[in-house]
Amino acid sequence: MAQSAPITFNTALPVASKEYLFREQLIVAQSGRDPATTDRDRTEVTSVSVLGYGVTGKLAVFSVVPYRNIDFDLTLGNQRINRNNTGFGDATLFGRYTLYQKDGLGSNFRVAPFLGIKLPTGDDDFRDSRGITPPPARIATGSTDLFAGVVATWQKLSYQIDAQLSYRKNNEGNGFEAGNVTRFDTSLQYRLWHSDFSKGIPDYLYGVLELNAVHKGKNRLFGVTNQNTGGTQLFITPGIQYVTKRWIAETAVQIPVSQNLNGTALETDYIFRASMRFNF
């Protein structure tokens, strides 16, 4: 791929042959609207490190390593209980191959399938001071999961559109199996400003608008399906992105516009993202 790329997904990140790309993204996911009576409140702060390498001009490989802090509160009886976990989550590896490429003057179009695996490399001890933590407070799943999808990019000098469709097959680890995930993401990056073209490679300022549709299946714990998990969420994600030839700074907020969740599954309030990217 050859573009500035969306904020909420990594599969469109551009990296040239024999070059590296590094992205560090801070994600704060807040969920506090509890349809049940336990007044659950969950805050997940994650620092995601993404390293990409261009094997060839068309094949790129990526590693994704998250470091998480999860703070989960709920009320049982009259007692407010806090569960907290911090540590490395599971690492993900994926490869992307540009299958179709059409370039024009100041424009390009790419279609690239990708295939990835999440490995049980994270801290899956699942314990805090109160003992074994419930699944919402765990920083890793301990499972080996596979995912695949396709990402497309259409870029002009003044704007860029990306779209990805992906499916993740989650497996069981330590008795827990998260529901499978299907997601469709689109991103429009519209150039609001650029520095002087005549002074070499200019800087761009993009206004970003993304849509994220996510469907999660129900979780299973020791073979028993949890009816109060999974469902479909739609987010609208406004953001901003400052692009230079060497680095990109970007931020966006995912705001839920529709949450059709199963049973008493906890709704998302917002997901905040801020990141920096470097070519080297």
Place this chain on the structure above:
Amino acid sequence: MKIKDKVFSGMILSLLLMQSAWAAGTHYEMRVDGLACPFCAFGIEKKLKAIDGTSDIKVDLDKGLVSVNMADGKSLSEEQMKKLYNDSGFTFRSMKKSPN
């Protein structure tokens, strides 16, 4: 003429000679398709800089042009540039060269 003035004149003359020696060589202008954002241009600059004899690399996103100067006795081939741009994720179209 004072010694200080002589030294200064000598330095100016040396700089002018260096500049004319530097200016010798070939100027290449390449049409490249797919260039649309600053972040894309880094890989191209880096790969061109790695070629012995290149200087004054310029990328014009608006016109899809990449220009580079080559030192005297050094040259770029179309095959070499086709591979370079392909590796960077772009499409090489054409190349014009002129004396620098």
